[in-house]
Amino acid sequence: MSRLKTMVRNQNGVQPLRGGHALCQGCGIPMVVRTVLSTIKGPVVVVNATGCLEVATTRYPTTAWNVPWLHVAFENAAAVASGIDAAQVALRRRHALPADTEVAVVVFAGDGGTYDIGLQALSGALERGHRFLFVCYDNEAYMNTGVQRSGATPFAASTTTSPAGLESFGKAQQRKDMTAIAVAHHLPYVAQAASTYWDDVSRKVQRAAAADGPAFLNVLTDCPLGWGHEPRQAPHVIAAAVETCFWPLYEVVGGRYSLTYEPPEALPIERWLEGQKRFAHLLRPENAQLRAEIQAAVDREWASLRARCFADEKGA
Amino acid sequence: MITAAPQLLTGGEAVAHAFRQIEPDVVPVYPITPQTPIIQTFSSMVADGQAHTAIVNVESEHSAMSAAIGSALAGARTVTATSSQGLALMTEVVYIAASMRAPIVMAVGNRALSGPINIHCDHSDSMLVRDSGVIQLFAENAQEAYDLTVMAPRIAEHPGVLLPVLVCQDGFTITHAAEPVTLLRDEEVRDFVGPYAIPQPALDARHPATRGPFAMPDYYFEFRRAQAAALEAALDVVFDVAHRFELLSGRRTGPYEGYRLQGADRVLVALGSSAGTVKDVVDELRDEGEPVGLLELRSFRPFPGRDLARLVHGVRTVIVLDRADSPGGAPPLAADVSFALRDSGVHVTSHVYGLGGRDLHPEEVRAVFSGDAPQYLGVRGGDPCRV
Amino acid sequence: MAELKRWQELPPGGLVTPGDAAQTHTGDWRTAGRPVVQYEQCVNCLLCWLYCPDSAVILEGTTLAGIDYDFCKGCELCVEVCPVGALAMSGERS
Numbered sequence: 001m002s003r004l005k006t007m008v009r010n011q012n013g014v015q016p017l018r019g020g021h022a023l024c025q026g027c028g029i030p031m032v033v034r035t036v037l038s039t040i041k042g043p044v045v046v047v048n049a050t051g052c053l054e055v056a057t058t059r060y061p062t063t064a065w066n067v068p069w070l071h072v073a074f075e076n077a078a079a080v081a082s083g084i085d086a087a088q089v090a091l092r093r094r095h096a097l098p099a100d101t102e103v104a105v106v107v108f109a110g111d112g113g114t115y116d117i118g119l120q121a122l123s124g125a126l127e128r129g130h131r132f133l134f135v136c137y138d139n140e141a142y143m144n145t146g147v148q149r150s151g152a153t154p155f156a157a158s159t160t161t162s163p164a165g166l167e168s169f170g171k172a173q174q175r176k177d178m179t180a181i182a183v184a185h186h187l188p189y190v191a192q193a194a195s196t197y198w199d200d201v202s203r204k205v206q207r208a209a210a211a212d213g214p215a216f217l218n219v220l221t222d223c224p225l226g227w228g229h230e231p232r233q234a235p236h237v238i239a240a241a242v243e244t245c246f247w248p249l250y251e252v253v254g255g256r257y258s259l260t261y262e263p264p265e266a267l268p269i270e271r272w273l274e275g276q277k278r279f280a281h282l283l284r285p286e287n288a289q290l291r292a293e294i295q296a297a298v299d300r301e302w303a304s305l306r307a308r309c310f311a312d313e314k315g316a
Numbered sequence: 317m318i319t320a321a322p323q324l325l326t327g328g329e330a331v332a333h334a335f336r337q338i339e340p341d342v343v344p345v346y347p348i349t350p351q352t353p354i355i356q357t358f359s360s361m362v363a364d365g366q367a368h369t370a371i372v373n374v375e376s377e378h379s380a381m382s383a384a385i386g387s388a389l390a391g392a393r394t395v396t397a398t399s400s401q402g403l404a405l406m407t408e409v410v411y412i413a414a415s416m417r418a419p420i421v422m423a424v425g426n427r428a429l430s431g432p433i434n435i436h437c438d439h440s441d442s443m444l445v446r447d448s449g450v451i452q453l454f455a456e457n458a459q460e461a462y463d464l465t466v467m468a469p470r471i472a473e474h475p476g477v478l479l480p481v482l483v484c485q486d487g488f489t490i491t492h493a494a495e496p497v498t499l500l501r502d503e504e505v506r507d508f509v510g511p512y513a514i515p516q517p518a519l520d521a522r523h524p525a526t527r528g529p530f531a532m533p534d535y536y537f538e539f540r541r542a543q544a545a546a547l548e549a550a551l552d553v554v555f556d557v558a559h560r561f562e563l564l565s566g567r568r569t570g571p572y573e574g575y576r577l578q579g580a581d582r583v584l585v586a587l588g589s590s591a592g593t594v595k596d597v598v599d600e601l602r603d604e605g606e607p608v609g610l611l612e613l614r615s616f617r618p619f620p621g622r623d624l625a626r627l628v629h630g631v632r633t634v635i636v637l638d639r640a641d642s643p644g645g646a647p648p649l650a651a652d653v654s655f656a657l658r659d660s661g662v663h664v665t666s667h668v669y670g671l672g673g674r675d676l677h678p679e680e681v682r683a684v685f686s687g688d689a690p691q692y693l694g695v696r697g698g699d700p701c702r703v
Numbered sequence: 704m705a706e707l708k709r710w711q712e713l714p715p716g717g718l719v720t721p722g723d724a725a726q727t728h729t730g731d732w733r734t735a736g737r738p739v740v741q742y743e744q745c746v747n748c749l750l751c752w753l754y755c756p757d758s759a760v761i762l763e764g765t766t767l768a769g770i771d772y773d774f775c776k777g778c779e780l781c782v783e784v785c786p787v788g789a790l791a792m793s794g795e796r797s
Contacts, residue, residue, distance in 0.1 A: 021727075083390065416716045
């Protein structure tokens with residue numbers, strides 16, 4: 001049976017996230033949520049950090065969630081998940097839970113709640129080895145509060161707090177490599193994925209859910225409003241990120257790196273920049289140097305990642 | 317009821333024993349002086365198999381309270397401990413724990429808030445979460461710290477309450493000083509606290525629920541009103557649980573204790589260990605013919621305002637001792653007492669004492685009763701301001 | 704919109720269960736038409752179901768059965784990703 005049909009069947013007739021929420025027309029997040037939650041078989045409890053997904057789906061007295069769901073605050077989703085994991089361990093130990101069922105603990109957080117304000121709680125939870133899956137839907141800025149820059153915002157992107165202007169080219173800093181930060185915690189499973197490469201996302205979720213300990217999934221997710229593109233262009237915009245090697249798809253299993261997708265041809269970075277208003281200023285002739293810098297950085301990181309992946313493959 | 321022999325225990329150790337006997341499912345915790353003896357002693361007990369608790373050594377107090385919410389709402393009895401800066405750091409989450417109605421028990425070793433950084437006792441940390449919607453009970457000594465901790469789960473988990481309960485004991489003065497403490501038997505505590513149950517625990521996936529919603533102006537106020545109602549209802553629950561505890565232990569550790577109020581024309585109101593000092597001075601002054609008394613409060617939140625006027629009926633002056641200040645305004649306990657007595661005709665005065673661990677001396681308490689003390693007790697440099 | 708609850712009617716902590724959640728029909732967000740299915744062309748690849756941000760693709764088992772216009776916001780992603788052109792935007796029926 002096709003993977004998608006399996007995912008439909010896994011839902012058992014109840015979609016985990018239903019319609020009626022207030023996410024933007026064409027929002028890229030629900031697809032990620034659907035891919036993750038319908039890949040996981042069995043019961044889940046979702047912890048959601050403050051952000052677009054949380055706010056737009058749970059305006060009291062409505063909810064768009066059909067699974068157990070908690071929101072506590074912005075920076076602590078991983079800590080809340082730690083508590084739920086510890087509770088499950090403790091209750092199982094004193095036979096207060098059905099022996100044969102494990103409830104999967106899944107966190108959804110945006111890049112703000114992962115890279116920045118959420119980093120401490122995430123790092124602590126990863127270090128303690130709790131059994132949970134942390135999914136970052138990375139749309140590269142604080143979108144819910146009006147597209148402000150975050151530690152995930154790419155170099156030279158224009159956001160409302162790093163706007164391109166007469167004396168500024170946008171964000172002056174490189175974005176953090178959050179996937180590498182997660183890898184540094186010696187986890188059983190870490191992966192980088194992209195929302196519309198859904199088959200890759202789903203396979204990664206399967207491996208992550210089977211991990212005996214924390215798993216971290218960093219999923220590039222489009223934001224039509226914040227990135228400045230038509231919603232229906234999402235598959236092409238995300239493809240540009242992957243095919244230019246700006247956002248490589250890879251996994252790190254027990255510290256061993258491997259690519260899960262290699263673009264047949266690395267496209268020039270302009271293909272990533274040209275589809276989005278947040279990069280429009282970079283396409284002006286006077287910004288050729290900036291484009292070259294961006295291209296050089298992408299090339300360097302891609303070469304380094306490829307080398308690491310092939311070394312680890314050889315060393316197997 | 318068999319009374320066991322008292323043991324010499326610090327307040328911290330006594331609370332650790334209470335934790336051991338309650339045997340919570342999960343304890344997420346981060347170290348900070350002066351709460352550390354509690355978690356260190358308890359950790360040893362767990363390491364020796366005396367309690368089967370999942371201790372989660374989190375990476376900050378903010379995460380301790382966050383993990384506690386996750387655990388408590390998942391369906392596990394959850395306990396933690398903190399002081400001072402730790403309580404300050406987790407304040408955001410303490411408010412949320414109350415609003416999400418998570419029945420977490422937290423031991424607080426009361427310690428001054430920075431700055432300057434100070435590790436000794438005052439009540440400024442508790443006052444920081446005064447308005448958060450949590451229950452706050454103050455112990456006078458190590459025995460009361462133990463008793464209140466044993467009582468706390470039944471208060472927190474009562475279906476009409478479902479709120480975090482903070483059991484507060486003065487840092488160092490109680491946490492680190494050894495006193496005779498009579499422990500109940502393990503099975504007595506186990507039976508007293510009973511099994512943990514909350515509506516629709518999050519790990520029950522057959523009954524999914526959404527917790528921690530976003531509320532617009534059309535609903536937020538109703539949430540807060542409902543929380544206030546829960547705190548008001550909690551006072552009767554504290555009385556009831558204290559009564560049941562008295563039946564079990566022979567010791568009454570209720571929301572307040574009147575000490576020699578009969579015929580008093582001056583009554584001092586205080587929280588925490590200083591109440592013990594005041595009791596000694598009240599005895600001395602009474603021997604000298606002075607009609608003085610003490611109203612020791614244990615339940616700061618919910619504040620027993622409805623009973624206050626009755627308790628101090630006939631009293632000329634109520635003097636409030638605050639071990640915390642509110643610069644530019646009224647000290648917190650004085651504000652609550654004044655408001656409760658606003659229609660009573662009783663004169664209310666206020667002093668601030670003991671900030672940053674400064675001891676309160678019996679001579680100072682005498683001066684307070686004789687109306688001869690500065691507003692800030694025992695501060696070098698004198699004090700021209702009088703309230 | 705349902706009548707607003709009084710404070711006594713809120714469950715502790717404002718817990719919401721799916722069964723009692725009010726439903727907001729976001730279909731009125733559409734401004735540029737609605738997606739329409741050509742069933743004879745549909746191959747039930749389920750990509751539209753996967754991509755729809757509003758869970759508005761109705762399935763019967765694993766077969767496409769329709770679009771829930773109460774929730775469809777008209778983003779056109781389903782039209783974009785359909786590999787056989789079985790979906791197209793059409794005017795709203797009045």
